Amino acid sequence: MLKRCIIAENRKLHASPIWVMFFLLPIISAGYGTFNYLQNLEILKDKWYSLWTQHTLFYSMFFFPAMVAVYAAYLWRLEHLGHNWNIIMASPVKPLDLFAAKFVVVAKLALLTHGFVFLLYTFCGKTFAHLPGWPPIELSFFLLRGALGALAVIAAQLVLSMLIRSFAVPVFLALIGGISGILASSKGFALLWPYSLMQAGMNANKSKDVLDGGYGLFIASCVIWLIAMFILADILLKKKDVRA
Template identity: 65%
Template sequence: MFKRCLVAENRKLHASPIWIVFFVLPVISAIYGTYNYLQNLGILTDQWYSLWTQHTLFYALFFFPVLVGVYAAYLWRLEHMGHNWNLIMAAPVRPLCLFLAKYVIVLKLVLLTQMLVFALYFFCGKAFAHLPGLPPLETFLYLLRGLVGGQCVIALQLILSMLIRSFAVPVFIGLAGGVVGMLTASKGIGLAFPYALMQVGMNSNKSEDILAGSYGGFILASLVWLLLFVGLAQLLLTRRDVRS
């Protein structure tokens, strides 16, 4: 059942307009980050690390939650049309399988987005900032950590898009969540807020490693939030009835 759901969800990506968003938003984020870096060379003196802080400042705060919001809203769009919810509730497939299939597809898109972000970071560092050598290995770790923390955002945005028929409202909530996440992370309580976990994992706007010596808490918080949202999705889907 799960495999069939996964194949069906993956087909939605074929010739999908979300690929435009997939490419455009990271490019805009890279442009902002690179420009900000070049305008502050007197302050940002750590070369690759400093460029990373500027790229992730815009990406993790604004663009990542918006991208995930768009991905999630698009995958739920078909179910919100007409009486498709009735078909889902009557289909011989566990509703949670549908949710998890969408989760895997968005996770795949986020993984591809992370790869694109790094490619743009490397390209801008060489082509515009003229930085020597290669990016530090820590940036690969930051990307992986961002993926781990970002899973909570994926699950939460899928729940919001499942409950809210509007395409734009969940995306706006994701943007607001990113801003609040920045505030909570700046106060040292980022692990307590799901949107902040991705920013903390990416080491957003920081040259020193935020998670040095605290990986256990980060992984535990990410896992707890993820399980909480998946459990909530299961509860909502089992209680959701057909629409007349």
């Protein structure tokens, strides 16, 4: 059943307007990051690493949470129309399978977005910043860590979009989550808040590796938050109807 649910969720993306946002927001984010880097060359002297801090700051704080929120809200939109929720509750498909299918689809979109962001970062570094050589291999590792941390954000936004029928409110909450994630990271609480995990994984706006020596705790935090969101979703889907 899970496989069929994933196929059904993927079909929603065919000719979907979210693909415009998929390409547009990372380009805007890369533009902001590159402009900020070029305006601060006197203090940003670590070349590829400095450009990375500027790109990931805007991406992880504003653009990625908003994109994930839109992906999640879009996939829950059909279920919130009319009496479709009652149909879901009466269908032979396990409600958690539906949630898991949406999670897989949004995670796939997020992974593609991460790859596109890295391509834009490399392009901007060579074309506009005129940086020598190519991005250090360590930055690819940061990108993978960020993808792992993003899973908690994805699950959290799917829960919010499941609970809230409005399309805009979960997006607004995601922006608050992104900003609060930066604040939590600055206070040393990155591993205690799901919206900080991707930022910590990508080493956003940091010159030194914030996870140096703390990979076990980072992975554990990602897994715990992910499991917690799935358990919460399962409880909500089994025990109560979802209301706006």
